[in-house]
Amino acid sequence: MPSTQPSRQQPPKKHGNRRVRYDRILAVLLIFIVLIVILTKCCTSCGKKKNNAETPPVTTSAQTEAPTEATTEAGYSSTVYLSPSNQTDNKFYTGDTTEAAVCRIVAEKVKTILEQSGYTVLIAGENDTLETKTAMGANNLAAYVAIHTNAGDGVGTDCYYNGNSAQSKALAQAVYDPVAELTPTDDGGLIDGAQSGSDSQVYEVSSNQSPACLIEMEYHDGPNVAQWILDNEDKLAQAVATGILNYLRSATSTQGGTTNGIAATTTAASDALGGESGMDALTTTTTAQGQLSVGN
Numbered sequence: 001m002p003s004t005q006p007s008r009q010q011p012p013k014k015h016g017n018r019r020v021r022y023d024r025i026l027a028v029l030l031i032f033i034v035l036i037v038i039l040t041k042c043c044t045s046c047g048k049k050k051n052n053a054e055t056p057p058v059t060t061s062a063q064t065e066a067p068t069e070a071t072t073e074a075g076y077s078s079t080v081y082l083s084p085s086n087q088t089d090n091k092f093y094t095g096d097t098t099e100a101a102v103c104r105i106v107a108e109k110v111k112t113i114l115e116q117s118g119y120t121v122l123i124a125g126e127n128d129t130l131e132t133k134t135a136m137g138a139n140n141l142a143a144y145v146a147i148h149t150n151a152g153d154g155v156g157t158d159c160y161y162n163g164n165s166a167q168s169k170a171l172a173q174a175v176y177d178p179v180a181e182l183t184p185t186d187d188g189g190l191i192d193g194a195q196s197g198s199d200s201q202v203y204e205v206s207s208n209q210s211p212a213c214l215i216e217m218e219y220h221d222g223p224n225v226a227q228w229i230l231d232n233e234d235k236l237a238q239a240v241a242t243g244i245l246n247y248l249r250s251a252t253s254t255q256g257g258t259t260n261g262i263a264a265t266t267t268a269a270s271d272a273l274g275g276e277s278g279m280d281a282l283t284t285t286t287t288a289q290g291q292l293s294v295g296n
Contacts, residue, residue, distance in 0.1 A: 076139040079120045080244060082107045083133045083146040083204060086126055090151055093226040100126070102220070102229060103147045109237030110147070110244070117245060130203055137208035142251075143171055143244055146204045146214035149229060151221045156180075158188030160202045160214040163195065167251065168205065172213035174250070175243030182239045183218050184228055211247075215240060 084107040090099035104126070111121040119142070124133045137144050150158075157180050161172035172190050180187040193202030193214065205212050217236050220226045229236070 076141055078118075078142050079122060079139075080114055080248075081122045081124070081133075081136050081141050081144045081210070082110060083124045083144065085146075085148045086124075086128070087148075090149075090220065092220045092230070093223045095226065095230045097230070099149050099151075099220055102149060102233065103217075106217070106233055106237045106240065107147050109234060110145075110241045113237065113241035114244065119248070134204050134207050137210040137212060139210070141210035142248055144204075144208055144210045144212035145171070145175060145240065145244060146202075146212070147240065148214060148216050149218060149220040150216040151219060153221070154219050155185040155222065155225060156187040157183045157218055158191055158216050160191050160193030160200070160205050160216075162205045162208060162212060163192035165211065167211035168208075168213060170250070171211045171244075171247045172215075174247035175213055175215050175240055178239040178242045178246075179215060179217060179236065182232070182235055185218070185225065188216075211251075 084103035085099045088098050088100045092098065092102065104123075107123050111123055114121045122136070124136075133146075157176065159172045159176035159179075162168035169190065176187075176190060180189075191200050193200055193205035195201055196206070202214050205214055217240075218225050218229050220229060
């Protein structure tokens with residue numbers, strides 16, 4: 001029997017065509033791309049600023065850079081340049097050390113004394129060539145002092161200077177005097193290191209444009225003197241520093257100026273290393289030195 005219930009069948013759904021809005025998708029993509037580009041530029045800019053802040057500008061070495069006139073006048077006229085020997089093959093007779101190592105130790109101690117007296121001090125690098133070091137003389141330095149120990153079956157201290165420069169000779173004399181007074185053997189005095197073609201010619205002195213000298217602090221190839229050098233590094237530094245300060249004080253006095261507040265150079269030298277005061281710290285030490293026998 002046919003049902004009389006009304007049919008519950010739902011009317012058919014209309015399946016209209018859905019339009020894909022490619023224009024909107026494209027707009028979103030373009031916006032996304034623009035944002036990526038902006039973020040990338042921001043990150044790159046920030047990275048450059050950070051690198052510039054953290055990385056100092058690259059400059060040439062102070063030993064080789066030719067300073068401007070202003071830099072020379074203000075930056076080097078009160079600068080002392082120390083050039084310790086870099087002769088690592090020159091072995092001490094005793095102590096398992098070398099001329100280069102000992103002279104650098106002495107130079108560092110000299111630096112401490114001079115800095116406490118108000119001077120700027122530069123020490124040549126361990127790998128600097130002789131030409132590189134000597135070129136620093138073009139910077140109108142207050143003083144250029146090469147620090148060495150000698151070799152060759154001899155004894156004593158001597159100091160090389162440029163015979164063409166009165167300032168060089170004055171510096172050499174000032175440095176030589178306290179060192180020679182300190183050392184225990186007979187000394188050789190001043191030697192003109194600018195005699196072309198001679199055995200005494202010293203490049204660091206003869207080719208230097210600043211007041212320059214080279215001090216030979218005794219001989220390292222004799223057993224007793226070599227040990228004496230090692231035992232007296234502090235006093236040798238005091239002597240060299242005192243000589244430099246005496247020269248600078250004298251040079252400035254001659255020029256009618258002041259020398260960075262330097263008054264008692266020997267006291268400054270002694271106090272910097274905790275030694276004796278005045279020239280007492282630089283005199284030949286005790287009877288033991290007088291009894292020192294010199295070997296080759």
